[in-house]
Amino acid sequence: MDNIAGTKSSLSWAVNISVVLLVVAWLIPTVGLLVSSFRDRDQISASGWWLSPFPVEQNYSVKAPLDDLVVDGDLNTITGNVFGEGSGTVVRFGGRRAAPTEFAAGETADLRRDRTLLVEADGSFVYSSPAEIKREPSIYFSAESPPDFSMGNYETIMASDNMDRAFINTLTVTIPATIIPILIAAFAAYALAWMDFKGRGFLIAMVVGLLVVPLQLALVPLLTLHNQVGIGQSFLGIWMAHTGFGLPLAIYLLRNYMVGLPRDIIESAKVDGATDFQVFTKIVLPLSFPALASFAIFQFLWTWNDLLVAKVFLPSNSESWVMTVKIADDLLGSRGGDWGILAAAAFISIAVPLIVFFTMQRYLVRGLLAGSVK
Template identity: 70%
Template structure:
């Protein structure tokens, strides 16, 4: 029989394939976000993240400047290389590139094939070669600053850490260079209010105490509900279970009013207490279910030897409950780190107190809605720490949840 104990299921291969597919589906967006965080905005808009190692065709515009105009055989001639133009040179620092097509109008930047000679709208002809060299001719002098040249050119892969420096400091490469030349250090730029780094620090300031405080309180409460006999214990357990289904949105305004009345208002202390209150029901429920399943003989033997409840808790129950403590710590840390609603309600709106989720939602999405390189980098900075925490402690998460779910 296929279902006998000890026999291997014939559908094991299907399970393995399903797990691999699910892992890939989960990893692909994360890998794409990571790769995009190192790419240039124009390349992100032109190609997918999986094409990051390859050249990308982008359009640029330059000018055949009249400053280089000469007379040759009765014609006015402008010669040069479009890759040396000031508007294009920053993308081709070595002055070399490959022109695929060119145009004379912004509406059709790739209208003509490289090497083709075309007529200009204001008279004369223009030729742009694949190496970027161009020649403009006219029987009369070119007017103004010279004719515009639009090109479609291959750009090499552009993977850089500049996006992270821009996100963390709030200044682009030129602004950072000017600030450093004026005497500011990179550390000063990091801790300025414009960048995301100060919000990164604020998120740690909120998350770490908001994770530790409910664990400390819930561990004592869970031990009392699991192993101490006192009147009303059953009602307290029922109340804890009931609080699990109460939406936190119902308590935001009353709790904020209470904070204002006691004098903590919108502050870090206020948000610590808010996260503690919202996290305690799950923490007590999870830890109590785990502690109930601990061997009774060990605890009773300790009490027979004269150990107090506090000694039993500190020396026996707490060390044995580490998987459950770790599993709740993961839940609380991730929920607090990614929280937006509670942070907007219980923290001031000033720049120096914002956490990353508020900074990204209020500032970056509003002012840089089209800068996909900045948004991708900010998003990956935001998820990097939760990923590290999860992969570091996920084995305890599984052990704690399984142990507490069947008791």
């Protein structure tokens, strides 16, 4: 009875479990990224996001100030507190960078040249030396820090210079780079699907072949061509680059969708005297809206999140930076090790694509319903 329409399959439980596992697999990294966006770099380095509600043990180093030096006969002593005017709990301490947690709190440590160091759990310390202390000695210790969540990472990103300019530049690149490929691909897909001409099969094969061309392989030749025609490293150049990289997928997707449209409707329109342009604009284009919306979502997400093409085809000055370049070059630097900034930037940059996705999703459903009734 499993193969009869309208009956429930006995393997539905397997499908449900698979869906739940896929949702969890995608949700866990997203939750981790969200939690990390509210933590600072030190706490992220000290513990994983799943331990964020618990105190974090971190290593610190401070200088014992010579202003607190007391000379009593042959003994030179510096007293103070490693937390300054703050508070905390010292777990372990040490007098060398190579062994910052060599001794337990409350234990007297014997250092080199007959020096001693005592650090209590509340942070108070006593540093003693029989010889004259000419420079401030370093004290290394490990202390427990309470969980710290703040909007500092988001404030750093939003308050950075020219971030509003980078947002506008991103829209300037993304919107035309999404519309232009759709316009060109829609005409090309109709011609390859419903117009009979010589070489059509070869062109279809070429489109399929271009799908496997690596993006990195075409960057240098394309930039050289752009420089020769005078559009190198400009907004026009990056529009053309994104158009060229997006056209193969757009034509392939739209052509396959248009081929599946009802032939009777198109042939009836041509019998009634409609031209190919009228058939395309009045019949094929409205019925193809779901495919157009799908590609628009893919292309918008690709161009919005793009870093490589933007760095190659846009000028290197900060006035032309898009958000990905601004975050990578200005906020993160060459190493990109500030995971808190990176996590917050991910959620800031994903806001607009999410709005576009849910907006186009609504129109996608509307297009499906409109195309289902003649």
